[in-house]
Amino acid sequence: MSPKTKKRLAAVIWYTIGIVCFLVMLFPLFWMISCSLREETYIFSTPPHFLPPKFTLAAYVKQLQTEQFPVLPSLKNSMIIALATTVIAGVFGTLASYGLARFRVKGAGIIIMLFLISQMLPQTFSLIPCFVIFKNIGVFNTYWAPILGCCTAAIPFSVIMLRSYFMSIPKEVDDAALIDGCNHLQSFVRIMIPIVSSGIVVSLVFSFLQGYGDMMYSLTYVADSAKWPITTGIYNVVGRYGLEWNRAMAFGFIAVLPVIVIFLLMEKYIVEGLAAGAVKG
Amino acid sequence: MGYAFVAPALAFMIFFVAYPIIYNLIMSLQLVDVTTLTKPDKEFIGLTNYINIFTQSTPMNYLWNSFAKTMIYTVECIVFQFTIGFFFAIVYTQKAKKLKGISGLLLLSYILPASVCSILFKFMFWTNGGIINELLKACGLINAPVEWLTTPNNAMWSVVIANIWNGIPFNMILIVSGLVTISNDVYESATIDGANAWQQFTKITVPLLKPAIKMVLVLGFIYTFKCFELIYAMTSGGPTSGTELMTIYAYRRAFMEFNFSEGAAISNILLVILMIVGFLYTKMIKKDEVA
Incomplete structure (x- = not known):
């Protein structure tokens, strides 16, 4: 074999491997969609049908009409929790990371340590003491319980990630703004925020995903299922009561849809956040 | 001036993270159950909770069972996630x-x-007619369906596989950013x-990626060790505490x-383990920066 054909053969093999791995990784998602678009009778068939033998949206229609757990209101709850988490973590995180990166703050080491430790905290860890704390401050059984819970993960992530963005801006930029007559707040809002905007987008996307993906805070702190996000609803309806699988998959796909949309719009930022060592759940 | 910027986040963290950490410690030394939960004065019982555990x-x-399961889960997940990633x-x-x-x-x-993710894998691992058993049967690897979620060892593999699927991109991206x-x-x-391809991999790629590899492994360890929702939603720790x-x-x-x-005492023990790793x-990072 000549070196050239050898090289071409190697390329063919690597591309085949690349495509096979890609298909295997995406198979679970494909399978979810495929099963959501068929009749229950075709779910468990031997041999399995990879594509729906008879295409139907019946599972979606049924699931959207069910009174057992109304899907669309729960999607609204998810959005409320996710957006509130995003806003709070975005504002608090941006301010704090700027403060820590730009000023000499006494005890900065300890403060940063606190943020780092909280990234390591298991969710179960905060679930137990916050159960009592949330009861005492009266946020039990409200949207605030999952929002505050999700913020305990989203704020530290935003601070730690954005701090490195702010530190990469030369101090001269800041000084120049101050000389031109800006005060610290003006220079922060008009100069610094635009420069780190891509970092802020990363932190917002991850805070949103954190808030949207959470199921445990609502399950533990919110007794009223009318306030549950779609993630908690899925766990409860499918996990505890059982559901026809085509409807379960339709339910799942409805829940995943916002995540897919965000992913397609924000892929670049998600990769960036991941490379920065992003945390999840 | 800096404090004004840091204050809101810091106040939040003190109230909802630092205080809970301390409160957890206090709770673990008290008797807190359904009857005493809302009482202002809870009885201190020393180390009784820890001794009981x-x-x-x-x-x-x-405790021993859950520690062993956590280690098995973490090691299996990391080995595969890291290698595949x-x-x-x-x-x-x-x-x-x-x-x-x-x-x-x-x-x-x-x-x-x-x-x-967990309902999807629960569906795929379904014993009778689940797609994974069907594919294994079609390939001639098994004759009878495997009871994935209903026997402790297989249930462990099921949650491990679900988590590997979930974690591969994290490993992949961190390695890519090094590559x-x-x-x-x-x-x-x-x-x-x-130099042939293998030599290039072992003599160039791996040594140059060492910092990225260390970071992936340690962060991966911490994130996997504290994994919760995925398993809870898939098996709730069962069967017979096999995935607890x-x-x-x-x-x-x-x-x-x-x-x-x-519960507070158990999560304190868990936190101590994570703190040691952290x-x-x-320390490892500092050594790298010095060297």
């Missing part, structure tokens, strides 16, 4: 570069909400010097059996 023995010591990184950045664009789609498995810093010239001159990791054990004691103080990690 360590000595409890029927039908098994759940590393392999994918090489494939999509060095060997099949034109696929790099579509390989971004793989990140979807990482950002999927854990509860959706792109290695210049192509290094590989070209190695090829001229007659420490996080799930703590949750069960606190929220299903309403012994909040024992401490070693920060």
Whole structure:
């Protein structure tokens, strides 16, 4: 074999491997969609049908009409929790990371340590003491319980990630703004925020995903299922009561849809956040 | 001036993170169950909760069981996630570069909400007619369906596989971000010097990626060790505590059996383990920076 054909053969093999791995990784998602678009009778068939033998949206229609757990209101709850988490973590995180990166703050080491430790905290860890704390401050059984819970993960992530963005801006930029007559707040809002905007987008996307993906805070702190996000609803309806699988998959796909949309719009930022060592759940 | 910027986040963290950490410690020394939960004065019982956790023995010591399960889970997940993630990184950045664009789609498995991920895998691992058993049967690997979620050992593999699927992109991206810093010239001159692909991998890629590899392994360890929602939604720790990791054990004691103080004690033990790993990690980073 000549070196050239050898090289071409190697390329063919690597591309085949690349495509096979890609298909295997995406198979679970494909399978979810495929099963959501068929009749229950075709779910468990031997041999399995990879594509729906008879295409139907019946599972979606049924699931959207069910009174057992109304899907669309729960999607609204998810959005409320996710957006509130995003806003709070975005504002608090941006301010704090700027403060820590730009000023000499006494005890900065300890403060940063606190943020780092909280990234390591298991969710179960905060679930137990916050159960009592949330009861005492009266946020039990409200949207605030999952929002505050999700913020305990989203704020530290935003601070730690954005701090490195702010530190990469030369101090001269800041000084120049101050000389031109800006005060610290003006220079922060008009100069610094635009420069780190891509970092802020990363932190917002991850805070949103954190808030949207959470199921445990609502399950533990919110007794009223009318306030549950779609993630908690899925766990409860499918996990505890059982559901026809085509409807379960339709339910799942409805829940995943916002995540897919965000992913397609924000892929670049998600990769960036991941490379920065992003945390999840 | 700096304080004004830091204050809101810091106040939040003190109230909802630092205070809970301390409160957890206090709770673990008290008797907190359903009857005493809302009482302002709870009885201090010293180390009784910890002693109970360590000595409890029927039908098994759940602390020891959950620690062993957590270690098994973490090691199995990390080994596969890391190896596959590393392999994918090489494939999509060095060997099949034109696929790099579509390989971004793989990140979807990482950002999927854990509860959706878990019902999806529960469905795929279904014993009678689930797609995984059907595919294994079609390949002639098994004759009778495997009871994935209903026997302890298989259930462990099921949650491990679900988590591997979920975690591969994380490993892949961190390795990719290291790989792109290695210049192509290094590989070209190695090829001229007659190094084969394997030698290039072991002598160039791995040594140059050492910082990235360390980071992936330690962060991966911490994130996997504290894994919770995915497993809870898939198996709730069962069957017969076969997938009961420490996080799930703590949750069960606190929220299903309403012994909040024992739950607090278990999660304190868990935190100590994570802190030791985290401490070693920060020390390791500092050593790297000095060297």
